[in-house]
Amino acid sequence: MIIVLKQGINPQQKQxxxxxxxxxxxxxxxxxxxxDTILGAVGRVQMDLREVELLPGVDRVxxxxxxxxxxxxxxxxxxxxxxxxxxxxxxxxxxxxxxxCAVESREQMMEAAEHAHNAGAVMLRGGxxxxxxxxxxxxxxxxxxxxxxxxAGETYGMPVVTExxxxxxxDMFNEYVxxxxxxxxxxxxxxxxxxxxxxxxxxxxxxxxxxTIEEWLMAAEYLMAHGTDDVILCERGIRTFETYTRNTxxxxxxxxxxxxxxxxxxxxxxxxxxxxxxVAPMALAxxxxxxxxxxxxxxxxxxKALSDGPQSLFPEQFERLMRDIEAIAPVLEKELERTPTKxxxxxxxxxxxxxxxxxxxxxVAFQGVRGAYSETAVERFFGPDYTAEPCDFFADVxxxxxxxxxxxxxxxxxxxxAGTVHEVLDLLLQYPDIRVVGxxxxxxxxxxxxxxxxxxxxxxKVFSHPQGLAQCSRFFEDHQAIERxxxxxxxxxxxxxxxxxxxxxGAIAGREAAKVYDMEILKEGIENNPRNYTRxxxxxxxxxxxxxxxxxxxxxxxxxDTPGALFSVLKILADYGLNMKKLESRPIQGKPWNYMxxxxxxxxxxxxxxxxxxxxxSESAADVRVLGHYCVQGE
Ligand code: PEP
Ligand code: MN
Numbered sequence: 001m002i003i004v005l006k007q008g009i010n011p012q013q014k015q016x017x018x019x020x021x022x023x024x025x026x027x028x029x030x031x032x033x034x035x036d037t038i039l040g041a042v043g044r045v046q047m048d049l050r051e052v053e054l055l056p057g058v059d060r061v062x063x064x065x066x067x068x069x070x071x072x073x074x075x076x077x078x079x080x081x082x083x084x085x086x087x088x089x090x091x092x093x094x095x096x097x098x099x100x101c102a103v104e105s106r107e108q109m110m111e112a113a114e115h116a117h118n119a120g121a122v123m124l125r126g127g128x129x130x131x132x133x134x135x136x137x138x139x140x141x142x143x144x145x146x147x148x149x150x151x152a153g154e155t156y157g158m159p160v161v162t163e164x165x166x167x168x169x170x171d172m173f174n175e176y177v178x179x180x181x182x183x184x185x186x187x188x189x190x191x192x193x194x195x196x197x198x199x200x201x202x203x204x205x206x207x208x209x210x211x212t213i214e215e216w217l218m219a220a221e222y223l224m225a226h227g228t229d230d231v232i233l234c235e236r237g238i239r240t241f242e243t244y245t246r247n248t249x250x251x252x253x254x255x256x257x258x259x260x261x262x263x264x265x266x267x268x269x270x271x272x273x274x275x276x277x278x279v280a281p282m283a284l285a286x287x288x289x290x291x292x293x294x295x296x297x298x299x300x301x302x303x304k305a306l307s308d309g310p311q312s313l314f315p316e317q318f319e320r321l322m323r324d325i326e327a328i329a330p331v332l333e334k335e336l337e338r339t340p341t342k343x344x345x346x347x348x349x350x351x352x353x354x355x356x357x358x359x360x361x362x363x364v365a366f367q368g369v370r371g372a373y374s375e376t377a378v379e380r381f382f383g384p385d386y387t388a389e390p391c392d393f394f395a396d397v398x399x400x401x402x403x404x405x406x407x408x409x410x411x412x413x414x415x416x417x418a419g420t421v422h423e424v425l426d427l428l429l430q431y432p433d434i435r436v437v438g439x440x441x442x443x444x445x446x447x448x449x450x451x452x453x454x455x456x457x458x459x460x461k462v463f464s465h466p467q468g469l470a471q472c473s474r475f476f477e478d479h480q481a482i483e484r485x486x487x488x489x490x491x492x493x494x495x496x497x498x499x500x501x502x503x504x505x506g507a508i509a510g511r512e513a514a515k516v517y518d519m520e521i522l523k524e525g526i527e528n529n530p531r532n533y534t535r536x537x538x539x540x541x542x543x544x545x546x547x548x549x550x551x552x553x554x555x556x557x558x559x560x561d562t563p564g565a566l567f568s569v570l571k572i573l574a575d576y577g578l579n580m581k582k583l584e585s586r587p588i589q590g591k592p593w594n595y596m597x598x599x600x601x602x603x604x605x606x607x608x609x610x611x612x613x614x615x616x617x618s619e620s621a622a623d624v625r626v627l628g629h630y631c632v633q634g635e
Pocket of ligand 2: 271307
C-alpha cells in the first residue's frame with residue numbers, strides 16, 4: 001500500500017508510522033517525491049487499511065493494484081535514475097553499454113574497452129560465465145574473466161556489468177562487478193534474484209525468453225523486495241513463431257513498462273535480433289521509442305569471436321551507431337550519457353575562474369526567468385551538479401561571467417526557424433574576453449499553459465514572446481477567438497498568467513515553465529513546425545580543454561572596403577580545407593556600413609591547420625579573432 005503523509009508531519013510521527021507498519025510485518029520504504037512524502041509498505045500481511053489511515057500524520061492510504069509494488073509507478077511517480085559511479089541511467093539520459101558477448105582474453109577485452117570508450121559508451125560488458133545452449137560451446141573464463149573485465153573497465157574509467165548464473169557466485173561478483181546482470185534464462189530463478197537483490201548493488205534484469213511484462217516486473221520486484229532499489233530492466237527479445245531473427249525484439253515493451261514502472265529500461269538489440277546488420281536499426285528504433293539506454297555487443301574481431309560473433313558489431317559500426325544516436329537524441333529531448341562525469345567533460349572555465357569560490361564555480365547564468373528554454377539548455381549541458389542563475393538581459397549574462405559571479409553562461413545563438421540571435425552575436429563581438437567553450441542544441445516544443453482547471457475553449461488571451469506566438473500561428477488560426485499578446489519572454493508569460501490566476505488567460509512556453517509555476521499544460525506541441533531547435537553557446541572567461549575533443553571553432557574578422565575582400569578571406573578557408581558551418585555579417589558599432597563577419601568552421605584533426613589559416617587570414621583581414629573551440633554534438 002501507499003501511505004501519503006500529511007505535509008506537516010513531524011519526524012516522530014513519521015517514525016511511529018514506520019514502526020507501526022513494521023510491527024505488522026511490512027517492509028517500508030520512504031519515497032520523497034516532488035509533491036508528497038510517501039511510505040510504501042509491502043508484505044505478505046493483510047490488514048485493514050483504515051487502521052493505517054487513522055494514524056496521526058497520515059493523509060491517505062492507497063492500495064497498490066498491481067502485483068508488483070516497489071517497481072510500480074503507482075508507488076513512485078518520478079522516474080528512477082540509477083547511479084553507477086559516474087554513470088546515470090534513466091530519465092532524460094541515453095546510456096550505452098557495450099563490449100563483447102564473452103570475455104575471451106585480456107588482449108581482446110582491452111581492445112574492446114578502448115573502442116567502447118573512444119566511441120562514447122559509458123559502461124563495459126563481457127560475460128565470464130556464459131549460459132550456453134550447448135555444453136560443448138565456450139563457457140567463459142569464470143573468475144579470471146571477471147578480473148580481466150574489471151581491469152579493462154578501470155583502465156578506461158567505465159563501470160562493468162556481467163551476468164551471474166548461480167547463487168554460488170554472489171560473493172565473487174560482489175568483489176569484481178559494478179552491476180550484476182540477471183540473464184534471460186535466469187529471470188525466474190527466484191533464489192538467485194533474492195541473493196542478488198540482497199547484495200544491494202545495481203542490477204540489470206533481462207526479460208525472460210518467454211516472459212510476459214508482468215512476470216518480468218515481478219522479477220524486478222523480487223530484487224527490490226530483497227534489498228536493492230537500483231534495478232534496470234532490459235528488453236532482449238522474446239520467443240515467437242518467427243525464425244528469421246534469433247528473437248522478436250518487443251519494442252512496444254518500452255512504452256508499456258514506462259507506464260507501469262518507474263524503473264529505467266534498456267534494450268539489447270544484439271540478442272534481440274541475432275543478426276549484426278539488424279542491430280543498428282533496432283537500436284535507433286529503441287531510442288526513438290523511449291529506451292533509457294542500450295546494451296550492444298561489439299567485438300574487436302567479430303569473425304574470431306568465441307560467442308555470438310554474427311550479432312556482434314565491428315568497432316566502426318558501433319562508432320557509427322553512437323553518432324546516429326547522438327543525432328536523434330535532441331529530437332527526443334534527451335542527452336547521450338557520457339563518461340567521465342559530466343563535470344570533467346566540461347571545459348574548465350579557466351585559471352582565473354579557479355579563483356572562484358566553489359559556490360560561484362558551480363553556477364551558470366542564463367537570460368530569462370526560471371523555466372525558460374535557456375534553463376533547460378543549462379540543465380542538459382551541465383547536469384545536476386551545477387545551478388542555473390537567471391539574469392534579466394543577455395548583457396547581464398556576459399557581465400556575470402566576466403565579473404566572476406558565475407563560472408559559465410549559456411546564451412542562444414541561433415534558432416532553426418527564426419535564425420541568428422543578433423544581440424548575442426553582437427555581445428560576443430563586443431566582449432573580447434569572453435570565450436565560447438561549448439554548444440548545446442535543444443528541441444523547442446511549445447505548450448499551451450494555463451491555471452489548473454482551465455480549458456482551451458475558455459481562453460480569451462494568450463501571452464508569449466513574439467517568436468513563440470509566430471511559431472504557433474496555426475493554432476491561433478484554428479482558435480480565432482483567442483487574442484495573441486506579445487510578452488518579453490515565454491517562461492515570463494507563464495509566471496504572469498500564474499500570478500493572475502485567471503482561467504481565461506494562457507501562455508505559450510516550454511513544459512518546464514508549467515512545472516516551475518505549478519500550472520497545467522492544456523496542449524503540448526502546438527508549434528507549426530516540429531523541427532524547431534535552438535543552439536546555445538556556453539561561454540566562459542577562459543578556454544581550457546575538457547575531456548571532450550573540440551570539433552568546431554568560431555571566428556570573427558572584418559575586411560577592407562575593396563572588391564573581393566570577403567571573397568579573398570573565405571578563399572583561405574577553402575584553400576586550407578576548412579569546412580564552413582555558418583557565415584553571418586554584423587554592422588560594426590560606430591562605423592556605418594562596415595561589417596564584422598562571424599564564421600564557424602569544422603576543426604580539422606590537425607589543429608595547426610586552423611592556426612596557419614588564421615595567420616594567412618590576418619594578412620588580408622583586420623581583427624581576426626578566435627572566439628573559441630568547442631564540441632558540437634549530433635549534427
Ligand atoms: C548476454 O547478455 O550475454 C546474454 C546471454 O543475454 P541474454 O540473457 O539476454 O540471452
Ligand atoms: Mn551474447
